[in-house]
Amino acid sequence: xxxxxxxxxxxxxxxxxxxxxxxxxxxxxxxxxxxxxxxxxxxxxxxxxxxxxxxxxxxxxxxxxxxxxxxxxxxxxxxxxxxxxxxxxxxxxxxxxxxxxxxxxxxxxxxxxxxxxxxxxxxxxxxxxxxxxxxxxxxxxxxxxxxxxxxxxxxxxxxxxxxxxxxxxxxxxxxxxxx
Numbered sequence: 001x002x003x004x005x006x007x008x009x010x011x012x013x014x015x016x017x018x019x020x021x022x023x024x025x026x027x028x029x030x031x032x033x034x035x036x037x038x039x040x041x042x043x044x045x046x047x048x049x050x051x052x053x054x055x056x057x058x059x060x061x062x063x064x065x066x067x068x069x070x071x072x073x074x075x076x077x078x079x080x081x082x083x084x085x086x087x088x089x090x091x092x093x094x095x096x097x098x099x100x101x102x103x104x105x106x107x108x109x110x111x112x113x114x115x116x117x118x119x120x121x122x123x124x125x126x127x128x129x130x131x132x133x134x135x136x137x138x139x140x141x142x143x144x145x146x147x148x149x150x151x152x153x154x155x156x157x158x159x160x161x162x163x164x165x166x167x168x169x170x171x172x173x174x175x176x177x178x179x
Contacts, residue, residue: 029079040149060163102118
């Protein structure tokens with residue numbers, strides 16, 4: 001009986017994570033390559049997800065609402081989201097964790113420089129707040145979205161956001177002229 005219990009435990013430990021889906025407790029997405037840490041190839045089809053930012057322009061310290069959303073009824077279990085300068089390869093700015101389905105990540109030793117899934121629940125949409133840093137150029141939000149262990153998309157990009165220095169922009173992103 002004891003041997004049977006050990007075999008059941010071993011079977012569950014090996015196969016249930018793959019059966020039940022993403023993420024396993026030790027599954028993560030690399031900060032640089034944006035690839036999950038398991039053996040699978042990213043999808044090459046158009047992703048059924050979008051990354052949207054609440055504003056096109058920003059000033060240092062502005063808070064921008066960023067949404068990752070499924071276009072269809074497909075949902076997603078895992079994701080990794082960060083802001084990068086155009087043609088840049090490291091995250092810029094920081095995220096405020098405002099959605100219980102998200103958690104902050106420390107990429108390149110910067111707290112909350114990226115966000116990821118906090119659980120394996122199927123999500124249709126997650127929303128977060130990104131805080132613009134000083135001295136950055138045009139940027140995009142870039143994401144990896146994992147539908148399940150077999151299907152994930154890498155490099156889903158938002159529109160381009162541009163820093164503005166000629167006028168002040170308040171925390172809501174609306175412009176206000178300097179007096």
